[in-house]
Amino acid sequence: MRRTLLSAAVTAAGVCTLLALKPHQPAVRPVIGSGSGSGSGTPASGTYTGESVETRYGPVQVRITVSGGRITEATAVRTPFANERDRETAGYAVPVLTSETLAAQSASIDAVSGATYTSEGYTRSLQSALDQARTRTRTRTHG
Template sequence: MHALKKNRPLRRIVPAGAATVSAMVLLLSLKPHTSPTPATADTKSPSVSSSSAPSGGATSGPGTVGRTVTGDTVRTRWGPVQVRVTVKSGRLTDVTAVQYPRDNPRDQEINGYALPQLRREALAAQSADIDMVSGATYTSTGYQRSLQSALDSAGL
């Protein structure tokens, strides 16, 4: 056998090995999205429940009674979403996100700009008929559904 033919398999092994090592380094450098924690693990909201019972009866002036209603907890792909509304004189006066995905920096970034927009939309529309926020589709959908359940419980 000729001396060059013996070296040819080695010429193929070196680039194949380098390609395999490069592919492994690229695969190991990918960081997967962490799975959200269950809704029961949220300790920041003591009144978290899936029922929509009115709570409170604060007054804000003579003859004007306000009440606060918490909407249903809506499970989304990235975590639970729940809102609380305040109604005074038949009008929506405040909307607060009680639960929303915030387990990682990306969730915090998305919801940092989405929740204020959704709140403004809800207060302007005085209903759950609000626009979605681009890039926060799951949060927007959960927000709308929880808002609608709160408004239904409040009688609006």
């Protein structure tokens, strides 16, 4: 009886510890109109190429197509390629980042494990492209 009680207590403590270590995700992702850029509102339809972002392993640049205020396509036009490892990392990270971009409709996407620098460059370039699309909308509306 005593061993059973001790075993249950240790198990419960272990489960509580594991639950406490679980990373917390935001309940709601920001919409496309939010972000760190200067533009605001719904992005104008068109194709926009973000800035080329230099990372530790090479440049990353993203091009997006916006239609009806939604990102309909995202393409990495530049990724690190200096060696096989760079190409391999970009090869598995970029499709995940692209999928997350289309799902989130913003640059608020998660980094891909093992491709932190590529993920950061992708996100920064994506935000730059979104800023261009929103600036174009603001210019049309007020200009």
